[in-house]
Amino acid sequence: MRSQMREELKFLGYILPWLVGFLLFFLVPAGASMVYSFTDYNAIKPPHSVGWSNYSRLFEDPIYLKSLRNTLFFVFIGVPCNLLFQILVSSLLNVPRRGVSLFRTFYYLPYLVPMIATVMIFRLIFSTDYGIVNHALDWFGIAKIGWLEKEAFAKPIIVLMNMWAAGSGILIFLAALKGVPRHLYEAATMDGAGKIRSFFVITLPMITPAILFSLVMQMIANFQLFTEAYLLNKGGPNYASSTYMLNTYNTGFRDFKFGLAMAQSWILTLIILVITVVVLATSRRWVYYEGGDNR
Amino acid sequence: MSRSNARATALLQYLLLLIGLAVFIGPLLWLVSTMLKTQGQSLEFPPRWIPDPVTTEAFSRLFRSLPLAWHWLGNSLLIAVLVAIGTVLSGSLVAFGFARTQARSKNALFIVLMATMMIPYQTTLIPLYLIYKNIGWYDTWLPLIVPSYLAGAFYVFLFRQFFLTVPRELDEATYIDGGTSWTVYTRILLPLSVPVLMTGAIFAFVFSWADFFSPFLFLQTAEKYTFIIGLQLLIGTQSQDLPALAAGSMISLLPIAILYLFAQRYFTEGVVLTGTKG
Known part of the structure; x- marks a missing residue:
């Protein structure tokens, strides 16, 4: 009994930093935001x-x-779109060719570029008057396009930015692809399956755990999208790329409606939790777990 | 498959790899090209890939219009190093508790820890901001640094995964020799875990260096800014000076690129170990 008590205390001693952080920087503010979301609090x-x-x-x-x-x-x-792109690129990086690891090194690099630099780069590339994209279109006789001014392009450009910086997602899929046992492909080839058929009947099912993981993580990250939209155009033009978090930020820190902003935060939290739970619940139907009875 | 067919496949694969390379590296090359141009040349259409003349004027203009730039770089570096140290110290301590003690409450608390990773940060964001204001942390570096000394869940998970792979026989031998759990932590697990601790430190450093949101929200006085936040000022004031903007962007990513060059192994292993995204 005494030794169990001591073990318990020892454990709490080691995890003390996390415990303090969890209580003071998570539980207290989360509780406070729940209470304040029912008020008109404006900090004054x-x-x-x-x-x-x-x-x-x-x-x-x-x-x-x-x-x-x-x-x-x-x-x-x-x-x-992003997941599809990441799977395609990781499949390309998985070809058994000399020098392919060098390509991998460079493909990953944009992931490490600070968002502010990524935004600057995209502004340079997509600039209406001086951008390289409009220059390329010029070759084909296409007139200049106002990529950053048109509402229709506001969101797709942010999606493109996320694709460009997809290095870590690509590495996760690459690791998953390398984990697919070779003998499965050999068996499929003997059964007369071609490359494309093997991809759909072997590769895709075998990497479903990585797809689930990336899907959940990237959905959560995209629900909270802020920096890209804020830096690119402050959510404009005409709120075309204003995100949920950007709107909440404006509600709280521009209009000082903190109570309202906290209510918005809780709704988003709820939406994220519901969608995450739904995805995880349906995952039993489409994710392959090795050794599990795959219903 | 015939021989010429195999050669065609190889050619096609290399062609696709090169197209990918252009997609991922092309924009960075365009950044380099722009930062080496004169302001006039950056506004030419059609634009040119090779600047003529090549000039580093953009950097002089950048540091002229942002007199605090060096100061901000120092701030960013100091904050990122302190965050990296805090992350490794607190993360490994907590991970040791979860990996190597026999407490009954352990599993329940581990589930709570993992759940905090799934809960979006904006749940606590605004109250945290108000709390920081009330306790005098607003407009200081404390909101950026202190949380890293309180063990982020992601790093605890990363370190714990690694600690679980270290054989327990080593612990038992230490206990027989009269050591305590503290001896096991400092003499056995930490020295054996240097690679994963490096991974954690590097990620913490990079994320702190590149972070926009926290310093943007919590810092007000220009002297306290990080470089990323200072650079954002430039977008507002010098939006026509494309070479200077490009030069600033290059400076913001250079430390990370250099780190990546020398410690690539730790980056890729970290991603694969935990599968993080930002």
């Missing part, structure tokens, strides 16, 4: 309770709704 006057009105009036705010729709675009269109 003492808060008054406003019931559910912070939550109910959100759905009448057109900019809030537009930001929410934009964010859903990044999550449900941007993320799948």
